């Protein structure tokens with residue numbers, strides 16, 4: 493249920509109504525937009541039928557949210573959510589660039605890549621320290637050592653660190669080093685993990701599962717939001733289809749679709765979607781044209797030698813060129829990079 497307050501309602505009204513809802517055993521989430529304040533009341537909505545809440549002079553209307561995701565929906569928040577991470581803001585107009593290696597391999601290699609990201613104008617350094625590899629015999633990541641290298645790169649460049657969390661038992665550790673916690677495609681439906689990151693106060697990048705619908709992605713986001721963590725970014729990273737010449741199929745229609753259904757920012761990861769570096773730049777451009785709030789791009793100082801996802805990783809020079817192309821596109825669209 494959402495309770496829409498009248499324009500100009502006071503903080504004391506919000507507090508009073510929130511208290512009443514909590515007394516009824518409902519979970520309360522307040523969304524203060526520029527135009528209006530909405531209070532989301534989650535739980536057994538039948539209790540609301542018996543209250544005179546609608547008679548409160550601060551209340552404009554009470555509406556049910558019929559969708560299986562509520563806090564993630566546009567009904568709950570009309571304006572686009574903007575997520576502030578250090579000096580970066582994801583959502584609401586600017587284009588956020590998150591680039592880096594698939595996996596953190598060495599301190600020197602990571603620093604070389606981080607400097608290139610910074611120089612080209614990116615705001616975030618991505619890199620996995622815990623990797624969800626399809627084969628148990630593939631390189632699984634450096635663990636805490638990798639997180640330390642990411643922190644070193646942040647200290648030197650000021651880039652914000654995006655890194656994956658796979659196991660709730662590592663939540664405290666990853667939270668200590670990350671600026672954004674990535675939940676990988678294979679864990680989109682790991683509800684225990686989603687609840688765990690919901691308890692943290694750290695932005696989350698939630699990737700769409702390999703065979704998940706947009707609705708399922710939004711329901712997974714809801715698990716995080718419902719725990720009180722409202723800083724969720726959604727990531728389209730390609731879905732499985734019958735096509736075999738690309739690793740997955742980039743579902744760009746998901747970008748405007750999500751934006752029509754949800755207020756959460758949408759990031760596109762063309763690297764894992766297409767799996768080959770030659771198609772990554774045009775798909776980055778297409779993603780921005782489709783309205784993506786950010787891009788997640790894998791880059792490497794020497795893709796032939798990469799321990800993971802080399803074929804889809806851009807060379808540093810190619811990334812620099814892509815950034816120049818993106819800058820022109822963003823300018824035409826009246827957005828900023």
Ligand code: PEP
Nearest residue numbers: 594676677678699729764
């Ligand atoms: C990654 O970003 O390195 C990754 C493993 O992505 P995904 O979970 O989308 O496969």
Ligand code: MN
Nearest residue numbers: 594790800801
């Ligand atoms: Mn990868």
